[in-house]
Every structure is written in C-alpha cells, then in structure tokens.
Amino acid sequence: MTTPSSSTRRWFMALTALAPLALATPGALAQSAPQTVSIGAEAVPHAEILEFIKPQLAREGIELKVRVFTNGHQENQAVAQKDIDANYFQHQPYLDSFNKSNGTRLVAIAAIHVEPFGAYSRKHQRIADLPEGATVAIPGDPSNGARALLLLHRHGLVTLKNPDNILATARDIVANPKKLQFRELDGALLPRVLGDVDLALINTNYALQANLKPGRDALLIEGSQSPYANIVVAREDNRNHPALAKVLQALKTPEVKRFIEERFQGAVVPVF
Template sequence: MSLKKLGLIALLSLATLPAAAQTQVVRIGATPGPHAQILEAVKPIAAKKGLDIKIIEFSDYVVPNAALASGDIEANSFQNQPYLDNQVADRGFKIESVGLTVNFPIGVYSKKHKSLEALPNGATISIPNDPTNGGRALLLLQDKGLIKLKDNVGFKPTPIDVTDNPKKIKFVEIEAAQGPRVLDDVDAGIINTNYATAGGLDPVKGPIARENPKGPYVNLIAVRSEDKDKPWVKALLESYHSPEVKKFVEEQFKGSVLTSW
C-alpha cells in the first residue's frame, strides 16, 4: 500500500474521533412504568445532543439512590424532593436534584368500596412503608377528613402521629411496589401512580380519592453533587424538558401523569 493511501486512511481515522468523543453513555435509574417510559421518549432527543441513555430499572425506592451514590449509574429519575431529603439525611448520600420532571398524584384505591365515606369502622388501609410516601398517604387521608395528625408534623408523619381516627382505621405498612397486589386483602390501599399503572390500575378513573397535584411531591432528576454542573447534565435536562417529551406525557398518560416544567 502506498504512503499516500496510508496517510489518507490515517486522516479518515482521526476525522472520526471527535464525533465518537462527543457521545457519552449516561446510565439512568428509574422505577418500572411511567418513569422508565418517559425516559424512552427522552432517548432519541438526547442522542442528538451526544448522550447515549441507558435505562436501568429498579423495583423499589431504596436501591436507585445507593446505586447513584456508588457510581453504578450517573443519574436517577424516580423520586420527589421530600424523599430525596430523607435519603440524604439518613444515609449521607452526596446527591441532589438538578431539575423537575413530572408529578404523579397518589391515589386511594379499593376493590370493595366506592368512596372514602363507604369505608367501614375498623377498615384496613395499606400505605407505603417508606417515610416519605407513607407520610404522604397519611397527609392525603387527613386532607380528605378521615384522620387528624399532630400539629407541625411535617411531610413524614407515621401512624403514631394520628391524633383523631373516628373510623378506627388500621394501617398496614407495606413496600410501595406491593400496593396493587394486596388490594384484595385490605379495604383500601394508597398507591403511587407508577406502581398503580404497573399493576394494571387506572390512576385517573380508578382511585376513590386522589391527592391534590399541587404540592411538594413533584418528581426530579438527581445526580451526584460532583456532577451537577457537567455539560451532560444540562443536555439531559434540555432533552427531558423538550416539547416532544411534554407531548408524549400528555398523550400517553392522559392526565395520570402531569408535567412540571
């Protein structure tokens, strides 16, 4: 082969390096259902900005932050600010929010009763057993008038903070993902929208009561604190907050998931 041809091959090889260098793999943890589905819609938009998004699904709310903190993933998209604050306080994770995503109004579901008023005395209600979502469930019941909680209880009340319980409701604390599976065994269950959807429930028409969508429970994208100002984070947020993704959320979920940008 001539020197001229070898030189041409070398130049062509070098010409491909900048494009390859611009592509960055970003592993994002998400819970199954809407969070993961929305990220699938983000992928082609992010690809145009040089990001190769790999979606890693987790079946619970605990592991995604541990995986992020340890470097097994670069970001996660599954939680709200009160939950993240609780995880950081309890576990010392150096991770933080870099942008808002969507809101999933939590709902009360029942296979036995058609309204909260129809719940009998001594009814059993399942609630998530993590502090943030369990507290969120109790705050919902207080908002609907079923119970009263201690004053200034904040965002993480537990059943021992209930001060007035006229119907003598019994609370069954379970892993959030198990909510749809235990509905046959309780009078009602308070279930996060992503798990309701994954469990075949209709999060718009299905609940007998639903949380006010305005509040602190908007979901977010979290990254390690050391990464928050990196260019790929900005590109990821721009991709997520695009008109195309907003349209996807509105058409796909028809009101069960609300965009927050």
C-alpha cells in the first residue's frame, strides 16, 4: 500500500474542513456567509419596500434575497423550516394565530407599516346602499376575518358581543340589522370575487395588487392608528443576527419612510 505524501494529507484535510460549509442551510444565516439574508414577502408593498433598500445594503456588504409568496401559511412555514431567514407580510394577531395553530415560536423583530384595511364593492357606491341580505366576503383566516368584522362593527353594520376580541368570528355577532350573509375566502382571492358579492373586506396589499386605491375606492377604511402593524418575523434562534439587524436598520430610515409615503399615497402608512 502506498502511503500518502504529507502534501496530499494536507490537501485532504483542508478539503474535509470545507465540506460542512457546503452543506449550510440557506435560511440559517450560517457564519460561513453572514452577509446574505433571505426574506419572504408579499409582492406589494412588502417586496417593493425590500427591493428599495437592496442598493443601500449592497453598499454595506449585505446581499438581500427577496422571495415572493402568495400564501401566508407557506411563508411562515418557510421561516420555521429554515428555508428563509425571515419574512415580512403579516401583523401580530396573524402571527399569534399561526404560532398557536402550528406549534411554532416565530417572533416579531420589527414593526414597519400599517396597511389600513378596507371594504370594497363593484355593485354599490355607498355603504348605505347595501341591501338586506347582502353577501359580504371576508378573509378566511381567524385574525383577518376578525379584523373585517371589527371594521363592520365600528361602522354599525353589525354588533359584536366583545368588540375588543381580535379573534371574533361570525358566531360573535349579536345584532345584524341588514341580515348580511358572510362568505369566508382566502385573502388573495377576495379582489377576484368583487363582481360576485355586494361587499368584500380586503387587506390593502391584495387591494393594491388588484389596482384598487384604498383612499379612493374603499367604502370603509381603518384609520392610521390601526393596531395591525406589519412586522418582520424571524425564528428565535436568529432574531439577533447582525446581518438581519442591518436589514432592520435599513428599513427604518427617513428614505424608506419617504418612499412609502410617495409610492403608496396613504395606502401604506409607516409606523417608525
């Protein structure tokens, strides 16, 4: 048997030491590539905002990879399973509901903006025009479904047993003067059914994707003091990673605030 030379042994040892780096999970913010951050986002406005800060982060040596999702459940699972490092699309009640339902422990690490929730119609120009028995489409997930009902409650269309319950359902309605009929649908589908229902309560990101202008088109809309701020979410094990911290710093600059205000004209409101 031929004994390997010392130079061959050194080469083999170096190659072996590098092997674990090649196996690093993309979403783990591994120390081998600490300057790459992957974040999931809805296309509008979240991905647009993230794309805006890419050049600044690149100058600081951070490569920001933005992955666009259309399903919030899948987006949170991608963080939990370390496919991506963080996401930016949801508010705290949605995250709380997801963690409870899925046994996850994802955490909010920054609040960036509010998207005032609105009610839209293709059939009626005023809320007062809603007929008795009108069909109202609301988001099917617990947190946004409750958000829709709370908006209707504040405007007197229904009365909820507890108007402070952020997980209220149609079963919590104690008065329904117009006998509204509710349909629960996936949030992304709500703009598509506008022609089939009397009223749809739609998250602003989906409204913007459907070319709806909340300030112009919404028959009802939340105020700027809405508690449903959109947050950046990560796993507990990487919430304090330096590269992710730089992303958060870049999101909270005067330049980003100005971009949001000019780009979205009140449909998206910065909270920093």
